[in-house]
Amino acid sequence: MPVTSIVKDPEALSLTVHAEFPVKVARLWDAYLDARQLEKFWGPAEYPATFTRHDAAAGGRSNYHMTSPEGEEFHGYWEWNEVVEHKFFEVTDGFAHPDGTPNTDLPVNRMVFSFDPTPEGTKLTITAAFDSAEDMEQVVAMGMIDGTRSAMSQIEQVLIDLRNYSQTFATEAELVSDTQVRVVRLVRGTRQQVWDAHHDAALVKRWQYGPDGWSMTKCDLASGIGESYLLWWAPEDGGQGFGFSGKILERVEGHYESSTEQLEGGEEILGSGVPGSVNQQTFTGTTGGTLVTTLITYRDKAARDAMLATGMADGMEASYARLESIL
Structure with a gap:
């Protein structure tokens, strides 16, 4: 014992x-x-x-x-x-x-x-x-x-x-409740590096630019509680784009941030059922790197399942893999 x-x-x-x-x-x-x-x-x-x-x-x-x-x-x-x-x-x-x-x-x-x-x-x-x-x-x-x-x-x-x-680096999406999903990714990098990569517009545009053939055309980040943000992606062939907007609810500098998130446009791409959410993101330094944990809360189970059906975890894994190549 x-x-x-x-x-x-x-x-x-x-x-x-x-x-x-x-x-x-x-x-x-x-x-x-x-x-x-x-x-x-x-x-x-x-x-x-x-x-x-x-x-x-x-x-x-x-x-x-x-x-x-x-x-x-x-x-x-x-x-x-x-x-x-x-x-x-x-x-x-x-x-x-x-x-x-x-x-x-x-x-x-x-x-x-x-x-x-x-x-x-x-x-x-x-x-x-x-x-x-x-x-x-x-x-x-x-x-x-x-x-x-x-x-x-x-x-x-x-x-x-x-x-x-x-040492498991792949992005994992876990069901926490009928309305919540926890997404976890261990990123090779220090906590400060990974935090900065989420809050420096120039860095964000380098690793969150979407699937092949897309780019991030707008990256307006919020710098404090109560401020709003807008991220926008567009296909390089000039087709319809989409974005996510929201507001910062709480922040512990370097460690934790809570925000709202709402789809802007893009219903034809992601589907009209994609819901808004409240996202809580935590950055924890561990031996293998920085553990990024995102708890996403939706309005109900149907909204949770609609977002999971978009392939959210796969998209996040592709982005985090790019981030690691930068760090």
Whole structure:
């Protein structure tokens, strides 16, 4: 078993988990920063987790929910306070309502995840600090200790099964819910390089120019929250073009951006059923490069399926392959 001890300290108002894993720090670190891997072991085995946002940077946020065997969802969040790569990260951990807003009726704690190299691999120490003895006893009564043991018991198999997981570079589209799709691509490049490639018009036009025979003729990017953008593509033979427009809803510089997206023209090319959406894009630095995660939320299941039918993932893969050739 990975867990070597769980220490409850009533005087310090803390719970500390000690665990050891036969992998290097970087491998275990990546498992926590990649939402696809983290949700395979975050929480008890009987309550699988789904992360709809995982912005692993100071000032960022993670939103997730656990689903019971009966289908009931229990929501939580992390607010990222500090990150020192391959050393530790600190988050504020709390319960949430289904819309992601904090549930202030339940306790909040501060969690520090520390990663220390050992001759055999990595020692992981997780310390949860509470504001009061009542808060600590409440989460213990809710099953935190047993849940932690169950969660830790899953990591070892995840690390074995996914030993090369972080080196998978192909674009993957995953169904998260009836209205959401998560698109993930690991891009060979630093986080700053990949962020800049999405926010520098000259660079965007070099790798998002569409299929062969097309070019991006307009690239008006938004520079801040509330500002609008417009991207437009046209065939080189002079035929009808199309574009996407939207507005920036939220931005954590260098790490996260949320925006609306709406098709402009192009119904004859992509189909009249292509819906608008809200896109949340996260940039996470890992050992293999930068993990670009885009959570796309549509108005309903039919709208989600209409967009998937356009070959969206294949088009994104072609663009990211071009981006890598530039970087």
